[in-house]
Amino acid sequence: TRLLASGDPLGTRVFSTRIVQVRAADTTAVGAPPAPAGPRAPKIPAPKPRPVAAATDAALAPQIAQATLHNEAAPPPEPEAPAELVPATPPVPAASVAQASTDAASAAVSPVPPVIAPAPNLPKDVAQPPRNYAVPGSVRLKFNANGMRGKLEYHASGELAWLHDGRRYEARLELGAFLVGSRVLSSTGQLTADGLAPNRFSDRFRSEQAAHFDRNRGRVTFSANTPEADLLAGAQDQLSVFVQLASMIAGEPARYPTGSTITLQTVGPRHAEPWPFVVEAQEKLALPGGTLDTLKLTRAPRRDYDQKVEIWLAPALSYLPSRIRITQTSGDFIDQQWRASAGP
Helix, strand or coil, X not given: CEECCCCCCHHHCCEECXXXXXXXXXXXXXXXXXXXXXXCCCCCCCCCCCCCCCCCCHHHHHHHHHHHHHXXXXXXXXXXXXXXXXXXXXXXXXXXXXXXXXXXXXXXXXXXXXXXXXXXXXXXXCCCCCCCCCCCCCEEEEEEEXXXXXXXXXXXEEEEEEEECCCEEEEEEEEEECCCEEEEEEEEEEEECCEEEEEEEEEEECEEEEEEEECCCCEEEECCCCCCEECCCCCEECCHHHHHHHHHHHHCHHHCCCCCEEEEEEECCCCEEEEEEEEEEEEEEEECCEEEEEEEEEECCCCCCCCEXXXXXXXXXXXXXXEEEEECCCCCEEEEEEEEEECC
């Protein structure tokens, strides 16, 4: 804008305007004296978009191209650190891996080697899990029992009902005697590649107490007012442990020679603790139901109040117990001996 009549009064001043065209690249202020001419800066060509590696998912290519188009005037961003590699399912063939490496090299993309965690060093005294299980078929075993409670000697009858459909199982051991009453142990759960996986165990004598296997949290909870316990791999309860031992030894009898020890976490109505069973000699037993060849296993007490548990597994009964004798530290005991078998 230029002032034409600088001496005229304000009301008579006349202004003349003109349009000045400014180039986008011209940084000279309007009205300022022109800058001295100098050498023109060389024009920097926009960087070419990086090629997309062949290993990149085809669905991401349009997004990468669009991002490159919007950022042609800016340098490409630094590549982010690669995320943790997760092996694909099913595994990628070796030929595909080699081809992907070649394509990545041609695209100037540095391959990232996978991180392989070293195998843990297991203690020498940790036994490896059994490889095979032979779960017995559904059956009802009937027992004659005699025992001692205080100064009272008694006789009872019992039944072990083992029922399953190949996926779920239910075990129930009931003992009843005149003047003593009845006691019922129950276990329910699933059959897995590792044998029995209990969900709930209950012990009912006048009143019921139960334990629950919370596998999502890896904990065992009790209906009695006792603290929770850690749930270990292969854990059983005080009833399912007999069937689990039968399944293990029936699957691989040679794996458990005389003198070997089988230790399983065993859950009762109030606590969970390891029960080590020592494999003892084979015995021929004369039982109410007949004479059977058996293999004796003993869980010896480790503390003053522990029970002594003796079981005789019979191959003729799919290694289910043909005799169970449980002795308390007070001297009380219950001795159950096989009398007959029946269908489910």
